Amino acid sequence: MSSDALIESLSAAIDARPDDLPLRLHLATMLLDAGRGGEAIAQVGQALARDPGNEQAQALMQRALGAAVPPPPPTPDAASAGPAPAAPAQRPAPAGAAGDDPLAAYEQELADVVPPRFARAGDEPEPVAGDHDRVYDVETATIRLADVGGMSAVKERLELAFLGPLRNPQLRKMYGKSLRGGLMLYGPPGCGKTFLARAVAGEMGAKFISLSIVDVLDMWMGNSERNLHELFQAARRNAPCVLFLDEVDALGHKRSQVSSSSMRTLGNQLLAELDGMEGSNEGVFVLAATNTPWDVDPALRRPGRLDRVVLVLPPDAEARRAILEYHLRERPIAGIDLHKVVAATEDLSGADLAHLCETAAEYAMADSVRSGEVRMIEQRDFDRALKEVRPSTRPWMSTARNVAMFANEGGVYDDLVAYLKKRKLL
Ligand SMILES: Nc1ncnc2c1ncn2[C@@H]1O[C@H](COP(=O)(O)OP(=O)(O)OP(=O)(O)O)[C@@H](O)[C@H]1O
Numbered sequence: 001m002s003s004d005a006l007i008e009s010l011s012a013a014i015d016a017r018p019d020d021l022p023l024r025l026h027l028a029t030m031l032l033d034a035g036r037g038g039e040a041i042a043q044v045g046q047a048l049a050r051d052p053g054n055e056q057a058q059a060l061m062q063r064a065l066g067a068a069v070p071p072p073p074p075t076p077d078a079a080s081a082g083p084a085p086a087a088p089a090q091r092p093a094p095a096g097a098a099g100d101d102p103l104a105a106y107e108q109e110l111a112d113v114v115p116p117r118f119a120r121a122g123d124e125p126e127p128v129a130g131d132h133d134r135v136y137d138v139e140t141a142t143i144r145l146a147d148v149g150g151m152s153a154v155k156e157r158l159e160l161a162f163l164g165p166l167r168n169p170q171l172r173k174m175y176g177k178s179l180r181g182g183l184m185l186y187g188p189p190g191c192g193k194t195f196l197a198r199a200v201a202g203e204m205g206a207k208f209i210s211l212s213i214v215d216v217l218d219m220w221m222g223n224s225e226r227n228l229h230e231l232f233q234a235a236r237r238n239a240p241c242v243l244f245l246d247e248v249d250a251l252g253h254k255r256s257q258v259s260s261s262s263m264r265t266l267g268n269q270l271l272a273e274l275d276g277m278e279g280s281n282e283g284v285f286v287l288a289a290t291n292t293p294w295d296v297d298p299a300l301r302r303p304g305r306l307d308r309v310v311l312v313l314p315p316d317a318e319a320r321r322a323i324l325e326y327h328l329r330e331r332p333i334a335g336i337d338l339h340k341v342v343a344a345t346e347d348l349s350g351a352d353l354a355h356l357c358e359t360a361a362e363y364a365m366a367d368s369v370r371s372g373e374v375r376m377i378e379q380r381d382f383d384r385a386l387k388e389v390r391p392s393t394r395p396w397m398s399t400a401r402n403v404a405m406f407a408n409e410g411g412v413y414d415d416l417v418a419y420l421k422k423r424k425l426l
């Protein structure tokens with residue numbers, strides 16, 4: 001029996017016995033071997049829907065997705081330095097060569113579903129038109145999730161909610177998922193929300209437009225709704241695009257607490273833009289960040305808007321190490337016990353860690369000035385600085401504690417409750 005005929009009879013058997021997982025996985029393997037990746041993914045998806053933990057199914061899915069999607073390029077820098085090696089632009093004859101290069105073939109096949117991972121020369125975004133000053137910048141983010149230290153839980157959430165679906169058009173089709181979404185990052189100040197948003201944009205190969213309340217208040221008063229609309233339009237034109245609304249509490253403050261009518265109208269406008277017209281927000285991911293999610297209008301969290309909420313906590317040990325290394329990379333250091341510093345800095349935010357390095361450097365410098373003998377930054381400078389720098393996240397934690405105790409409606413803050421319990425703060 002030919003493999004196609006066998007596949008056909010197996011398909012018929014599966015229709016009759018939809019819960020027979022071994023049979024379904026066998027069919028999926030045959031489909032994969034026959035180069036029918038899309039159908040294989042559909043079968044494995046069905047199997048995983050019935051038994052999410054099935055290891056064989058997970059392995060098959062990985063294999064199928066690996067075959068169906070071009071792998072990410074090796075380094076983020078390749079994008080800015082020139083076309084990435086895997087990008088079709090660098091091939092001698094991109095159109096004709098597709099036949100012998102499976103990656104190029106896939107890219108071409110998916111061209112109308114997925115945009116190219118990297119902009120090609122001459123593909124630069126047009127400057128945003130408008131009759132007012134350019135109050136926002138469209139940029140291409142260069143940092144990647146790998147540059148964000150630690151935070152594995154947050155990364156996993158982002159992967160599931162955004163990045164996975166973006167990379168796998170066939171899966172999206174199967175689950176009927178559209179390419180849009182909204183997610184709100186919240187947590188204490190200085191812990192990497194803004195940094196993470198940029199990394200997401202970098203990871204998606206998407207453009208990044210960021211807007212903070214300062215822009216709104218400084219430049220937009222009086223004309224704010226139209227400008228907010230312009231901003232969303234710019235994002236839609238640049239899709240796929242991450243639109244980052246920093247300090248969203250100020251923009252979408254609980255309407256019941258807003259006394260100024262112009263701010264209230266602006267809040268309503270934000271809701272309308274998030275809803276968009278039918279399909280108009282396709283490819284626009286809205287990431288928002290706030291220190292005070294409890295002040296954010298609950299209407300912003302309804303399905304289809306910023307419906308996913310992710311807690312960004314003070315950096316864990318791995319993240320602290322990464323942040324410290326980053327801030328020490330260009331400083332003259334000698335004999336720093338990074339392990340010890342990492343262990344002594346629990347609760348410090350990314351910004352606090354930067355301040356810690358700064359303080360240690362000041363001590364070493366002051367000493368050098370005093371003694372007239374230049375010396376490196378040493379562990380003793382860190383020991384002194386550690387006594388001085390206090391975690392700036394504590395006041396936030398005490399407010400958060402109240403919220404977790406008294407206002408965790410619908411379980412929005414379950415992650416926060418779990419963290420506070422783990423830290424024995426609740
Ligand atoms: N996990 C991390 N890995 C690497 N660097 C980090 C990490 N978290 C924070 N940082 C560093 O700390 C700095 C401050 O982070 P960021 O500005 O993103 O904080 P934020 O949560 O947006 O704060 P705010 O609420 O005050 O806006 C970043 O520029 C980055 O250098």
Ligand SMILES: [Mg+2]
Pocket residue numbers: 193194195246289
């Ligand atoms: Mg920020």
